[in-house]
Amino acid sequence: xxxCEYQQIDPRTLPTPTxxxxxxxxxxxxEEPKGKPRRKWHxxxxxxxxxxxxxxxxxxxxxxxxxxxGLILITSGLFFIFDCPFLVxxxxxxxxxxxxxxxVFVVITLLQTSxxxxxxxxxxxxxxxxxxxxxxxxxGNTSYRPPPRTKEVVINQQVVKLKYCFTCKMxxxxxxxxxxxxxxxxxxxxxxxxWVGNCVGKRNYRFFYTFIVSLSFHTAFIFGCVTxxxxxxxxxxxxxxxxxxxxxGRYPLVMNPLTAVELVICFFSVWSILGLSGFHTYLVASNxxxxxxxxxxxxxxxxxxxxxPYSQRNIFVNCxxxxxxxxxxxxxxxxxxxxxxxxxxxxxxxxxxxxxxxKSEINMCTQGTKGxxxxxxxxxxxxxxxxxxxxxxxxxxxxxxxxxxxTSCSGARHVHHxxxxxxxxxxxxxxxKKNKRxxxxxxxxxxxxxxxxxxxxAGPSSKxxxxxxxxxxxxx
Amino acid sequence: xxxxxxxxxxxxxxxxxANKVFIQRDYSEGTTCRFQTKFPSELESRIERxxxxxxxxxxxxxxxEAEKIGGQSYLEGCLACSTAYLIFLCMETxxxxxxxxxxxxxxxxNEKIFAPRGLLITDPIERxxxxxxxxIYEDRGSSGSSSGSSSVSGSTAR
Numbered sequence: 001x002x003x004c005e006y007q008q009i010d011p012r013t014l015p016t017p018t019x020x021x022x023x024x025x026x027x028x029x030x031e032e033p034k035g036k037p038r039r040k041w042h043x044x045x046x047x048x049x050x051x052x053x054x055x056x057x058x059x060x061x062x063x064x065x066x067x068x069x070g071l072i073l074i075t076s077g078l079f080f081i082f083d084c085p086f087l088v089x090x091x092x093x094x095x096x097x098x099x100x101x102x103x104v105f106v107v108i109t110l111l112q113t114s115x116x117x118x119x120x121x122x123x124x125x126x127x128x129x130x131x132x133x134x135x136x137x138x139x140g141n142t143s144y145r146p147p148p149r150t151k152e153v154v155i156n157q158q159v160v161k162l163k164y165c166f167t168c169k170m171x172x173x174x175x176x177x178x179x180x181x182x183x184x185x186x187x188x189x190x191x192x193x194x195w196v197g198n199c200v201g202k203r204n205y206r207f208f209y210t211f212i213v214s215l216s217f218h219t220a221f222i223f224g225c226v227t228x229x230x231x232x233x234x235x236x237x238x239x240x241x242x243x244x245x246x247x248x249g250r251y252p253l254v255m256n257p258l259t260a261v262e263l264v265i266c267f268f269s270v271w272s273i274l275g276l277s278g279f280h281t282y283l284v285a286s287n288x289x290x291x292x293x294x295x296x297x298x299x300x301x302x303x304x305x306x307x308x309p310y311s312q313r314n315i316f317v318n319c320x321x322x323x324x325x326x327x328x329x330x331x332x333x334x335x336x337x338x339x340x341x342x343x344x345x346x347x348x349x350x351x352x353x354x355x356x357x358x359k360s361e362i363n364m365c366t367q368g369t370k371g372x373x374x375x376x377x378x379x380x381x382x383x384x385x386x387x388x389x390x391x392x393x394x395x396x397x398x399x400x401x402x403x404x405x406x407t408s409c410s411g412a413r414h415v416h417h418x419x420x421x422x423x424x425x426x427x428x429x430x431x432x433k434k435n436k437r438x439x440x441x442x443x444x445x446x447x448x449x450x451x452x453x454x455x456x457x458a459g460p461s462s463k464x465x466x467x468x469x470x471x472x473x474x475x476x
Numbered sequence: 477x478x479x480x481x482x483x484x485x486x487x488x489x490x491x492x493x494a495n496k497v498f499i500q501r502d503y504s505e506g507t508t509c510r511f512q513t514k515f516p517s518e519l520e521s522r523i524e525r526x527x528x529x530x531x532x533x534x535x536x537x538x539x540x541e542a543e544k545i546g547g548q549s550y551l552e553g554c555l556a557c558s559t560a561y562l563i564f565l566c567m568e569t570x571x572x573x574x575x576x577x578x579x580x581x582x583x584x585x586n587e588k589i590f591a592p593r594g595l596l597i598t599d600p601i602e603r604x605x606x607x608x609x610x611x612i613y614e615d616r617g618s619s620g621s622s623s624g625s626s627s628v629s630g631s632t633a634r
Contacts, residue, residue, distance in 0.1 A: 104560070105560050108560040108561075108562065109560055109561065112560075112561055121604050121606070122603075122604040124606065125603065127496050127498075127609075128498055128603070128606070128607060128609070131496070131498045153503045153504060154504060155503060155504060155505070155506050156505075156506065160503070162503070170606060173501065173503065173507060173606075174503055174506070174507050175507055187507075188507070206553075206557070206561070207561055210557060210560070210561070309506065310506055310507065320545065320550060320553075321545050323553060323557070324545075324549060324550045324552075324553025324554060324557075325543070325545050325549060325553065326542060326543055326544070326545070326549045326552070326569065326570055326571045327552075327556075327564060327569045327571060328543075328571055329569075329571055329572055329575060329601070331601070331604040331605060332604075333602075
């Protein structure tokens with residue numbers, strides 16, 4: 001006869017966890033009067049902020065997104081208020097139409113870049129992590145540092161190394177990188193852009209590219225209009241006699257200092273943003289990411305014959321596959337509901353909690369994450385990825401320095417991050433927006449793209465690249 | 477060894493989870509979504525190799541279809557670009573349509589093939605497209621524990 005109702009092969013693999021009382025004041029879902037089921041974004045382990053009940057997500061530090069928006073709005077506002085009336089009168093009424101269209105396009109693509117999930121990979125469930133650990137041949141002795149975990153795959157006759165991510169507990173797919181500012185693995189990671197306040201990755205790269213291209217058109221257009229406006233005024237306009245003769249020595253700029261402000265902003269923006277657009281056009285045409293370009297993954301500088309295995313060897317096909325490819329779905333189910341019978345999860349996707357020990361780790365992680373989300377005291381460049389994101393009971397992870405870097409689109413601001421070592425992150429803040437943009441201009445494009453000449457910018461760009469080389473040498 | 481389940485509901489109510497097997501991604505063709513078709517040893521006693529491989533191959537074909545870059549995807553991309561990508565807010569993309577087909581297919585396979593053998597496939601989208609998770613169940617009512625322990629001990633490091 002049967003001895004027991006059910007078989008327990010391994011108590012840790014029971015599908016229904018034993019009901020426990022509160023395991024944590026913050027991380028636990030309070031058993032509210034039924035009816036307030038929580039969505040998965042509440043327990044999302046990365047450093048992101050969510051609005052509109054999970055519909056909109058941004059990085060935890062919004063960076064200078066308000067500044068970007070402010071600059072665009074102010075410059076365009078000044079253009080419409082001061083330049084358009086004059087130019088409509090003297091040139092054509094198409095000007096505000098074109099300007100308006102470009103402005104709307106720029107703002108929409110900027111907001112989409114900032115608010116879209118860049119391609120975040122959800123963290124591995126505890127079962128998956130355990131399975132991978134078994135495969136890596138962990139002897140179970142956690143008192144010393146394990147060897148670095150990498151896996152090699154061959155893609156298009158090219159050997160690619162996949163690294164193990166200690167935070168997300170999985171082998172990162174090719175072209176995926178872990179952003180330490182957002183504490184997420186992002187697919188096809190390009191860079192973390194402080195100007196848009198979000199990472200740029202697989203899902204929002206096309207928005208980002210459209211944003212910078214349309215912004216370069218927009219700034220060039222405004223610059224052209226302002227210059228035309230001022231030159232028309234200086235010449236006296238069409239039949240208008242100005243007061244230049246009446247007040248010698250006075251310049252038209254003094255008549256309208258705001259126009260001067262516009263001019264200055266546009267002048268610096270045009271060069272830097274045009275440069276950035278050119279650089280990204282090169283990247284798109286050769287199917288590279290900023291991350292790969294900076295690290296020189298496929299440039300063959302080590303002397304080996306390495307080529308980019310993802311490139312289709314045809315500029316047009318590369319452009320189409322990067323910009324017009326199918327739009328992949330978001331892998332983090334932000335607005336899904338947490339299953340009712342479970343306690344807090346890190347991945348937010350699984351319902352299995354095999355181990356009480358794991359449960360407490362996860363709760364601490366969520367507590368820690370929530371704590372981080374709530375305190376805005378961490379300086380952005382000193383922020384480490386959630387230390388409780390790794391199980392605190394696993395000392396191997398604490399001892400293993402796994403430097404993770406996030407590249408920002410300024411190119412000159414790096415977060416050199418390593419766990420277990422108390423190293424201060426190095427970063428460089430350049431003084432002007434122009435230098436920041438110029439730092440990304442390529443020295444020698446191998447494709448025939450209209451890039452602004454590198455000679456005037458060889459100074460800052462080579463300095464910046466040299467500096468980049470320094471920071472990244474630790475990874476090689 | 478006979479762990480016979482008649483339907484998915486019975487599986488969920490009367491069986492206890494014994495083990496999970498994870499089918500990892502196959503990156504040999506780049507970053508497109510493909511899963512390895514290698515037959516895991518834990519399933520040897522549970523399901524025929526051919527059935528398993530057919531399921532994984534069909535899933536791979538679905539994903540290839542979703543990520544195919546061709547005329548339709550170009551059209552979708554250009555149209556989206558011209559509307560400042562606002563069209564993504566209203567329209568369901570081709571990828572999402574194929575994902576729905578995949579969910580239906582997995583549901584079908586679970587009902588017809590996997591549940592009767594005490595297995596359950598989890599849709600990869602719920603695992604971030606990293607793995608295909610196959611849960612192995614043991615019948616609560618069965619008294620034999622040999623197959624259960626063998627499937628647990630079978631998952632040794634490779």
